[in-house]
Amino acid sequence: MAVIINDKTKILVQGMTGNQGQFHTGQMLAYGSKIVGGISPGKGGQSVQGVPVYDSVEQAMQAEPADASVIFIPARFVKESALEAMEAGIKTLVIITEHVPLHDALDIMAYAEKKGVQIVGPNTYGLISPGQCKIGIMPNRIFLPGAIGVVARSGTLSYEIVFQLTQAGIGQSSVVGLGGDRVVGLSFIDVLQKFEADPETKGVVLVGEIGGNAEEEAAQYIKSMTKPVVAFLAGKSAPPGKRMGHAGAIIERGKGTFASKVEALTAAGVKVASLPWEVSDLIKAAL
């Protein structure tokens, strides 16, 4: 078992004929993900890595219905692509693209709410259920199937943590990147609820960072969870008012500080690792 995606998930790739689209289509196929079609307007009839390319999501869905779609499209066209996928009936949408305008993200989320679509991202590396399915851009070899759910706001930092778990022999049920933007689809709480309900997941690692109050809200939910949660947070040394790479990683008006997140999580019974390499020992001890 796993959350959100598994070995049966059928996937479309929007922007498949672009550089990123082609490369990561190959990587996802190599991991065993079931990619059933690609979309590039005007390039229908071509194929990438043996996968048929269509002109529209609607056309692709008629050829073979898919459960999920992943977007590798330049930022200014992401909104249209996302709306297209949702109107065509896609229920899980992964938006890899970074630099999506904030108001476009607002429009995408409003439509997703209406259509009952779960969105991962924007500005995410995607998600993976190790050994079953990968939708995203993370390196294939750092994951190990297992019982720990990982949910993170940032990409390479979660690679770091996941790789460490893998090296310690601790496998993962699913790893979900929420995305680094101010407005993203799935939240920590959404994914924590899925991990709590998933019989295969025995514990959760949460990788957060400064800015916003997503970690504080997650802490409220964690109080009601039966499974242990370990956290690592980045940004302890970040000065206020500076945007640390991610649009969402900024301490504004005294909100979103490292201290406030540690305090909220600790109060909810979460063990917060002060150094990244402590995570695997902490989760081992918590199981």
Next chain:
Amino acid sequence: MKLFEYMAKEIFRANGIPVPRGQMFEKPEGVADWVKAVGPVAVKSQILSGGRGKAGGIKFASTPEEGMAKAQELLAMELKGLRVDKILVEEKIVIDQEIYLAITVDGARRKPILIASRAGGMEIEQVPEEQLIKRLIDVSIGLQPYAAREIVRRLGLEGDLAKEAVDVILKLYQIFRTYDAELVEINPLVVSQGRILAADGKMTLDDEASFRFKDVPQVEERTAVEKRAHDLGISYVELDGEIGVMANGAGITMATLDLIQAFGSSPRNFMDAGGGSSTEATAGALKILLSTDPKALLINIFGGITRCDDVARAFVQVKESMGINIPVVIRLVGTNEELGIAILREHGIESFKKIDEAVAKVVALANGEGA
């Protein structure tokens, strides 16, 4: 991108939100004539920072001579570390009541949120939660007049003032959407002798949407170094510590800075150089780091799909062509990491697989130990 008050007010005026009569000046010349035309004025320094009034950045003048003098005074000032090079000279207004009004984005709810309060004129952080009126907005229907009327009712405005306030709220939402704003704020919105006026204006526009508003003047908030990095597509923030840092990914870069601090030194910068391994990109990034004169450099690369030997070769090439003479420590993980580390060591660059070893080493080197 933050806009200056005068720019926000120009946008307000162009979109039908009433603002006091005012004009922006970069020199004191002309201020006297303007005061002659409008009467008593407020002379307001234009800086991208709050708390301007308390810091002495707003002066009042009732005669042309006084206006000229205050303009000279403010234009020679430095406020909160920022040089004042623009002032807004506005008709002085009678304030009967002050209201707070803003629209921003509630990230957790994924929706715009309107915030209003009868406690206008003060910093919104100081206003107790129970005095704030908050309303989430569904972008698919927008902000409807009934919602604006409800907010105005709760603000306690009646009659013509209520109608004017509803109009301001609806127009503010239009501006928020049209200009891709992260924040539009009027603090205070004043009731002045039976009319409503935006006495201050703040707007922050979304940089990612800048391709949609080419006619809005650009305001540069970045330092010179930050701007150079931005032009290279590198995410960079200037800090004031000792060790120059380059990493790939925002989260891992932040965590690297935290580690440097935990190990007893301090970072000179935040630099997320992305995932590339080209010599050109590496050289550009290193040039920026060296220009800030750090005591040592730490480069933390989680290779992911990138091959570590490619990264190593790029660094060696750049180091040799640039003649770097401060200690450099590299941490490399990912495909072909052993090969990458071997290449670096051959060329005298300290390299590690483990981040803790790399950070300990660079901190020691920066402190002049164990070279």
